[in-house]
Amino acid sequence: MTETIHPMNITIFGATGRVGQALLTEALNREHEITAVVRDVSRLKLEHERLHVVQGDILDPESVEKHAKGREAVISAYGPKFGMEEELLEAARSLVEGVRRAGTKRLLIVGGAGSLITDEGVRLMDTPSFPAEFYPLARAHADAYEIYSQSGLEWTYLSPAAVLEEGRRSGNFRIGIDRLITDEIGSSRITIGDLAAALIDELEDPYFMGSRFTAAY
Template identity: 55%
Template sequence: MDIVVFGASGRVGSAIVEEALRRKHDVTAAVRRPEAFAIQHERLQVVAADVLDPASVAAAVRGHGEVISAFGPAAGQENDLLKAAESLLEGLRTAGVERLIVVGGAGSLKTESGEWLMDTAGFPESFRALAAAHAHAYEIYSGSELDYTYLSPPSALIAGRRTGQFRIGLDRLIVDEDGRSSISIEDFAVAVVDELEEGNFSRARFTVGY
């Protein structure tokens, strides 16, 4: 496959790039500063692109088959998250690209109590606005005609190792027998590329966790 990855310079995005290359896909990393991108590979191309600019998105994805967005702004940059959602949809439409996988947020996953995670008592207040923006972005993607998939992570994405072993769910937060909700960044990248190859969640959301 010929894949474009936005947000490729972040922890999750770079892991996705490495996983896709591991599986012998051709990858284009669309980043703001190509000269600072650390990964090098014979099947990797690095291009300058701004995920907040629809014209820049269209230029980066034109002629490619699938797009992955791992764009994840920090707390306080919620407007950028929503702007990126609109920009990606417009840019992909302009370029005639139909397939998009989005790394989203966990806040709108349901917990055992039936509440959204971001509405539970223990959810950090400093991340509540960002979680709400992720939930809004999901509505933007799901309201489009694009062949999207929205992948919500568990509560914690941790540095670890690639095992290829994890559980898959839909709208409910996955927790282990000790009540923890986590997955390694490496295994999260496996889940992203699995979906790219298998397409089990077209026009849907899913989540993963141990």
Template identity: 50%
Template sequence: MKIVVFGATGNIGQRIVQEALNRGHEVKGVARRPERFALSHPRLSFEAGNVLDPADVARLVRGHDVVISAVGPARDREEDPRMVVQAAQALIEGLKRAGVKRLVVVGGAGSLEVAPGVRLMDTPDFPPGWRPIASAAAEALEIYRQQGADLDWTYFSPAAFIEPGQRTGRYRVGTEQLVTNEKGESRISMEDYAVALLDEVEQPRFVRQRFTVAY
């Protein structure tokens, strides 16, 4: 497949790019500063682009099979967390203009339920500093649900804790509820998150839905 990855220089984005290349796909990585990415590969190209501009999105994705969005607010510049809401709107419009239907979005875990009607981000232990991005990510999900009818979108929420680790190829799947182990922990490595994402790209199971994974 020909895949575009927005946010390709981020921690998760880099692992998605690597996993896609390992599976034989052709990848275009898009980032505000693509020079930050050190990987070189015959099936990898990089371009600077603005995921908040529908016209730029359309230009970058035209002729591709799948678009993956791994964008988030830049922590080093204290960017507004609501950029993920703007990105959702621009991606929907840009893909429509380009005639590309398949979109997989790296989302947030905060809006997953931990009990009926109780979201993770509403629990007392949820870090206050994470609430703005969690709220923005939840709003972005609603935009896909309300405005994404013309696209084959998938919103992929990680486990509560996602960090660099090992690629095991193992994970358990959920939909609207946080996936936990017998100890009540919800974790996934960035490497296995990328595995699960590419599994969904190659064999779609959650079109116009949200899903999540954890060990």
């Protein structure tokens, strides 16, 4: 017998980005009620009877509290602009404070892959082949991860594969914890659609409460 999933009332930050929009689509397809918090409501063109687009700011704990209150979970797919990587830490602190104030225990974050451990035993971001221009963002994601891990909330942090590709969900991917997942030729990749599916799977059927997980082919 297939277990019936109870539709949830959730808030999503970062809904205008590539991952955020995929999360919206995935969650709506699974009949969840969504409040999408964006700085500029005109940037989100998607319309749906279960989607409520509101103006807010992830960097403001009061705004986070307002839009998290009464929700069963908060999801963040927030990503800063290039050169403003330190905003990730500000966003992490704001999310933790606002979600705590709102009394919403569940917090799920789509973060970075840089702090995943490779087969060589070092973080991906510390390998010689890691692009130097992406190191500040990877470091900020790693520091933000530490903030979430010490939050005391029911948090879950999803690190993507090393390469995040455009593409729809297949539903076929592997799940890991702290190690970078690679295929038989050493490639680590996943589509945005499948990354979104992995996070909504975790939302509906929690397995990595208080921990990080990763998804790749």
